[in-house]
Amino acid sequence: MTRASVVGAGMTTFGVHESTLPDLFATAALSAYDDAGVDPADIDAFYFGNAMGGQTENDTHLAPTLATEVGLAGIPAQRFEDACATSANAFKNAVQAVDAGIHDTILVGGVERCTPETGKGTGEMTRIFASASHRQYEQPTGLTFPGVFALLTKRHMHEYGTTEEQLARVAVKNHGNGTRNPRAHFGSETTVEEVLDSPVVAEPFHLMDCCPFSDGAAAVVVTSDDRADSFDRPVDVTGVGHATDLVPLGLKPTLHATQAARDATTQAYDQAGITAEDIDFAEVHDCFTGAEVLASEAIGFFEDGNGGPAAAAGRTALDGDRPINPSGGLKAKGHPIGATGAAQIVELTEQLRGTAGDRQISDATRGLAHNLGGDAGTTVISVMEARA
Amino acid sequence: MSANTNESASVGYEAWTDALRSGSVLGVSCADCGATYGTPVAVCHDCGSRDLEPVDLPTEGTLHSVTRINVAPVGFEGPYYVGIVQLGDARITARIERDGADTAPEIETPVVLSGVIEEDENGLPAPVFTVETD
Numbered sequence: 001m002t003r004a005s006v007v008g009a010g011m012t013t014f015g016v017h018e019s020t021l022p023d024l025f026a027t028a029a030l031s032a033y034d035d036a037g038v039d040p041a042d043i044d045a046f047y048f049g050n051a052m053g054g055q056t057e058n059d060t061h062l063a064p065t066l067a068t069e070v071g072l073a074g075i076p077a078q079r080f081e082d083a084c085a086t087s088a089n090a091f092k093n094a095v096q097a098v099d100a101g102i103h104d105t106i107l108v109g110g111v112e113r114c115t116p117e118t119g120k121g122t123g124e125m126t127r128i129f130a131s132a133s134h135r136q137y138e139q140p141t142g143l144t145f146p147g148v149f150a151l152l153t154k155r156h157m158h159e160y161g162t163t164e165e166q167l168a169r170v171a172v173k174n175h176g177n178g179t180r181n182p183r184a185h186f187g188s189e190t191t192v193e194e195v196l197d198s199p200v201v202a203e204p205f206h207l208m209d210c211c212p213f214s215d216g217a218a219a220v221v222v223t224s225d226d227r228a229d230s231f232d233r234p235v236d237v238t239g240v241g242h243a244t245d246l247v248p249l250g251l252k253p254t255l256h257a258t259q260a261a262r263d264a265t266t267q268a269y270d271q272a273g274i275t276a277e278d279i280d281f282a283e284v285h286d287c288f289t290g291a292e293v294l295a296s297e298a299i300g301f302f303e304d305g306n307g308g309p310a311a312a313a314g315r316t317a318l319d320g321d322r323p324i325n326p327s328g329g330l331k332a333k334g335h336p337i338g339a340t341g342a343a344q345i346v347e348l349t350e351q352l353r354g355t356a357g358d359r360q361i362s363d364a365t366r367g368l369a370h371n372l373g374g375d376a377g378t379t380v381i382s383v384m385e386a387r388a
Numbered sequence: 389m390s391a392n393t394n395e396s397a398s399v400g401y402e403a404w405t406d407a408l409r410s411g412s413v414l415g416v417s418c419a420d421c422g423a424t425y426g427t428p429v430a431v432c433h434d435c436g437s438r439d440l441e442p443v444d445l446p447t448e449g450t451l452h453s454v455t456r457i458n459v460a461p462v463g464f465e466g467p468y469y470v471g472i473v474q475l476g477d478a479r480i481t482a483r484i485e486r487d488g489a490d491t492a493p494e495i496e497t498p499v500v501l502s503g504v505i506e507e508d509e510n511g512l513p514a515p516v517f518t519v520e521t522d
Contacts, residue, residue, distance in 0.1 A: 127461035136401050137427045138481045140514035142457060142464040142507065150455035151472055158453070158495045203456040203492055246433060250426045250472055250479035255453060 002236040003271065004098040005228035006384065008036025008221035009349040011342070014334030015185045016115045017215040021050070021059060022069040025111040028217035028339075029070040032107065036221040036231060040071030043221070045103040047094040049080045049087030049110030050338040055128045056118045072107065081338075083132040084287065085373030086110055087218070088341030088380035092240045094222045095382075104227060108345075109219030110338040117215060125213055132374040134248035146202035146210055146288060148375045151249060153204060153290030156256035160305035162293060164204050166312045168195035170289035171208050173317055174325050178332025180318075180359035185214050185334030209289040214334030218342035220349065228387070235352045239274075239383035241267030247377040261298035261370060261379040268368070268381040269300075276300030279383070280364045281323040281351060283344040285372035286331045292316075295370050296324060299381070318359060326351060326359045344369035345382065352386040399428040399442045408504055408513050413447060415478045416440040426478035447501035449475040449517070454484055456492040463509050473499055473517050486519040493519050 010031025012024055019027075033039070046067050053059040063077035080090040087110030094106040114125060129145045156162050172192055178184035195208040228234035241264035246252050252259065269275055282299060286292035293307035301322045302310045310316060316324040327333045327347040330340060348367040350356045361367075369382040399416050404427065407414035417424045420437035426445065431438055454471035469484035469492055483505050486493050493499075499517035506513050 122459065123462040126459060127463065130461050134427075134481075136404075136512060140505070140508040140512040141470050141481055141483045142460055142466075142468055142514075143470050143481060144457055144459065144461055146459065147455050147457045147470055150457075151453040151470070154455060154495065155453040155472075199458070200456070201459045203458075248427060248481055250481050251429075251433070255472065 002225040002238055003240065004095040004222050004237045005225060005234040005387070006220050006237065006345060006349050007223050007228055007231035007234045008032040008038060009346040010035055011183060011218035011346045012216045013183045014214045014216035014336055014343070016117060017113065018117055021053060021057065021062065021111050021113065022066055024215065024217040025066050025109065026069050028109055028111070028219040029107060032109070032219040032221050038105070038221055043072055043105055043107045044075055045097065045106045046072050046075060046077035047080065047090040047106055047108045048077060049090040049341065050112060051081055051083055051086045052112065052128055052337060055131065056113060056120055082378050083373035084285065084337050085341055085371045085378045085380050086338040088344070088369065088371035088382065089242070091220070091341060091345055091382065092242050092380050095237050095240050098222055098224050105221065105223040107219060108222055108342060109217065110342045111217035112336040112338040113215040114213040114336055115215050137250070138248045144202060146205050148249065149288040149291050150202040150205055152256050152258070152294060152376065153288070156290065156294060157204065159256060160308070162308035164196060165192055166308035167204065167209055167289040167293065168192045169312045170286065170292045171195045171331055173311065174286060174329045174331040177318060177326055177359055178328025180357070181328045181333055184328045184332050185212050186328070186332045205288050205290065211287050211330040211335040214336045216334060216336035216339050218339045218346050220342060220345050233353050234387050235349045236385045236387050237382060238385050239268035239271035241265060241381040243267065243379060245377050247375060249375055256294060258294050258298045258372070258376040258379065260376060261295060261372060261381065264379045264381040265299050268383045272383045274366070274383070278366055279368045280366050281326060281361045282368040282370060283327060283347050284324055284329065284370040286325055286329040287335060289331065291372065292324060292329065295372070299368060299370055318361065323361050326356065326361055341371040341380065344371055348384045352384055399440060401428065403442060404428055405513055408515055411501070413445040413475060413480065413501060413515060415443050415445045417443040424477045426475065426480040445475040445478055449473045449499060451484065451493060451495050451497045451499055452479055453495060454492050464507055471517070480515065482515040482517045484517055484519070487521065
């Protein structure tokens with residue numbers, strides 16, 4: 001059943017931007033307004049995501065600031081923070097608010113700057129990202145986020161025999177998709193050899209297994225099922241699941257299961273009345289290549305242990321039977337933390353409208369977004385469907 | 389130990405750091421259901437009980453997972469190894485040390501508690517486990 005509909009979508013290119021957070025966000029928001037054909041007067045709430053502005057740019061209390069920038073001052077505006085799942089959490093809350101009749105039409109979006117344009121280099125940004133791991137029980141070890149996902153992936157490799165070459169194939173596929181996405185941070189192909197020859201960041205991840213530091217913004221206009229018919233190109237949200245797992249890593253019963261993703265997927269599929277078989281494609285949180293393999297199993301695309309071989313066999317390619325990350329994913333499209341969840345919704349919207357151009361999944365009628373936060377402690381799963 | 393600690397969790401962070409600095413690893417065990425956690429929590433995840441008792445975890449265990457970190461955060465100097473160590477029924481995150489090799493040890497390798505590092509900007513300690521050699 002339709003819980004809410006996306007009637008407008010917009011985003012900046014992801015990459016290196018000199019623009020300020022308000023300038024970047026306005027570009028995405030005005031694009032979403034225009035796509036929906038709405039004015040600020042049509043919006044009655046603003047659900048906004050930014051994960052780290054306080055740490056990266058000494059910029060907080062951003063919801064009313066950005067509301068002012070895009071003509072929304074006066075209405076309720078709130079900021080969400082859930083590490084890399086920040087704007088998917090904002091989206092979930094917007095869908096629930098519209099579904100419950102609390103608001104009619106909501107602007108949802110996120111913005112982040114993570115590149116050296118912030119004045120922060122790799123070491124400083126690595127420290128800021130690590131703030132999403134447990135302050136007392138993990139950060140003092142020097143654990144990094146590539147390290148967190150390395151620990152999850154290494155256990156998967158140990159359990160199932162997943163190989164570095166299989167991981168590299170994820171990067172090759174997503175870079176290929178990224179060449180078809182004009183908004184992607186990386187627009188060039190790569191090869192398994194290039195990935196495996198690139199420097200090791202946190203074993204088993206080479207530099208080319210890792211998403212980049214990116215700047216960018218994304219926004220969508222969410223409205224109720226009954227209002228959606230008055231818009232030109234609505235796409236329906238039929239399920240949104242949200243679950244958490246224990247933090248720190250040592251408390252998680254099964255390290256490589258990413259249990260929050262499994263629980264959120266069950267919720268979303270139950271709401272939509274579907275199973276994994278009914279999903280035509282997915283945008284998943286491939287902050288590292290191993291994360292895509294784990295996600296592909298957690299959302300039910302492949303049996304546990306088959307995610308690596310499936311990626312290597314081309315099953316997740318644009319023309320595979322289980323396409324994943326047609327946008328290029330975080331790996332190639334880029335990962336401006338607080339904008340990533342909203343950007344996944346932008347991609348689902350365009351794919352389900354049939355307007356994704358060179359990266360269009362043929363006959364796509366139902367898609368899934370998997371947005372993970374922190375050490376897989378949070379995951380939000382959204383299911384969207386083309387409007388009948 | 390400050391008075392505030394006694395007012396909050398039955399086993400708090402300060403008890404954990406005190407234990408670590410004196411050569412032991414403090415977990416908690418639920419008096420009601422028996423669940424064991426490698427790091428203290430105020431409420432049992434399995435049954436909801438607040439009756440969590442301190443328990444000394446083994447100081448010898450095995451590597452449940454491990455990585456070599458080459459790109460370190462500001463304040464740390466790579467490369468180094470970080471792992472998840474299995475200690476009886478519980479697991480904790482720790483710094484891993486090994487001699488004579490520049491690749492990560494294998495998963496399931498035996499390790500033993502060998503001390504603490506305090507490289508954190510606020511001096512917070514982390515356990516160090518060393519790969520046992522014959």
